[in-house]
Amino acid sequence: MEAFAHRSLLDIEGLTRADVERILDTSEAFLQVSRRPVRKVPTLRGKTVVNLFYEASTRTRTSFELAGKRLSADVINMSVSASSVKKGETLQDTCRTLEAMHPDVIVIRHNASGAPNYVASKIGCSVINAGDGMHAHPTQALLDAFTIRRQKGTLENLIVTIVGDIAHSRVARSNAHLLNLFGCEVRVVGPRTLLPAAVDSLGVRVFDRLEEGLEGADVVMVLRIQRERLAGALLPSLREYARTFGIGPATIQYAKPDAIVMHPGPMNRGIEIENVIADGERSVVLEQVEAGVAVRMALLYLLAGETTEAPAVGEAD
Numbered sequence: 001m002e003a004f005a006h007r008s009l010l011d012i013e014g015l016t017r018a019d020v021e022r023i024l025d026t027s028e029a030f031l032q033v034s035r036r037p038v039r040k041v042p043t044l045r046g047k048t049v050v051n052l053f054y055e056a057s058t059r060t061r062t063s064f065e066l067a068g069k070r071l072s073a074d075v076i077n078m079s080v081s082a083s084s085v086k087k088g089e090t091l092q093d094t095c096r097t098l099e100a101m102h103p104d105v106i107v108i109r110h111n112a113s114g115a116p117n118y119v120a121s122k123i124g125c126s127v128i129n130a131g132d133g134m135h136a137h138p139t140q141a142l143l144d145a146f147t148i149r150r151q152k153g154t155l156e157n158l159i160v161t162i163v164g165d166i167a168h169s170r171v172a173r174s175n176a177h178l179l180n181l182f183g184c185e186v187r188v189v190g191p192r193t194l195l196p197a198a199v200d201s202l203g204v205r206v207f208d209r210l211e212e213g214l215e216g217a218d219v220v221m222v223l224r225i226q227r228e229r230l231a232g233a234l235l236p237s238l239r240e241y242a243r244t245f246g247i248g249p250a251t252i253q254y255a256k257p258d259a260i261v262m263h264p265g266p267m268n269r270g271i272e273i274e275n276v277i278a279d280g281e282r283s284v285v286l287e288q289v290e291a292g293v294a295v296r297m298a299l300l301y302l303l304a305g306e307t308t309e310a311p312a313v314g315e316a317d
């Protein structure tokens with residue numbers, strides 16, 4: 001099998017449609033590994049993965065850790081609150097220190113947009129962006145694409161409506177870029193104050209009214225209101241937001257009858273999504289979490305293990 005053409009994964013814009021398909025196809029094999037009684041393969045034995053998280057994370061950090069461990073890599077989690085960064089160490093010094101330990105992959109989440117690109121320019125190993133500021137979250141877009149493809153049987157020409165805080169969302173940005181590669185109609189809906197200034201450059205259709213944005217949608221992607229990134233009063237009140245843009249039984253009816261509902265988590269229940277939808281039959285939130293481990297295994301394998309064989313689907317240990 002031809003080697004993967006990239007050393008690092010910094011954003012979706014750097015990938016072709018064929019790259020995305022390769023990642024998703026590889027993820028299928030690793031999903032099967034995660035569903036076996038023995039969820040481990042020797043693929044990355046002797047390789048080292050460092051998780052460097054400067055921002056809070058539940059799903060992304062644990063799924064990268066599990067992904068590395070299921071591939072038999074040595075995984076180190078650097079939790080920044082317990083590290084020298086709290087003592088004033090710069091990102092550059094942290095990188096130099098890590099490099100001296102010879103990692104094969106650094107997975108980084110940072111509140112500054114561009115931090116993963118900076119690390120990749122300073123260090124010789126592979127770097128995976130696990131979310132940087134308001135810029136990109138490529139592994140989330142890939143796991144979302146994987147989930148959509150499994151649920152809908154295709155990624156092509158779907159109508160995908162992203163609802164909520166688009167301005168602060170790296171998830172929305174990466175998803176829009178990926179879905180555009182497959183000819184999807186990507187729509188965004190939300191209050192004008194939560195749309196990014198350069199929304200036109202995302203290749204999306206903008207809707208002010210939720211009902212119109214949902215009309216005929218195959219996929220509804222609900223975003224978290226990013227309270228930690230909301231500078232000033234961009235929203236009159238969360239109750240008002242829930243009434244106008246919340247996804248509940250009344251509003252979901254505007255989407256297709258078989259539309260799926262996604263959320264990257266963590267969810268603000270009762271604000272952007274009602275419980276009956278979050279826990280209802282259209283929700284694929286937990287499928288997204290399961291996909292997250294498989295897609296991250298595929299990425300670690302493609303970036304760090306190109307000399308070894310990926311397991312065939314269904315292969316026994």
Ligand code: NCD
Pocket residue numbers: 059060131137140170171223224226264265266
């Ligand atoms: C997202 C993130 O951190 O960007 N969460 C995640 O990775 N699952 C979305 C969010 O925080 O709202």
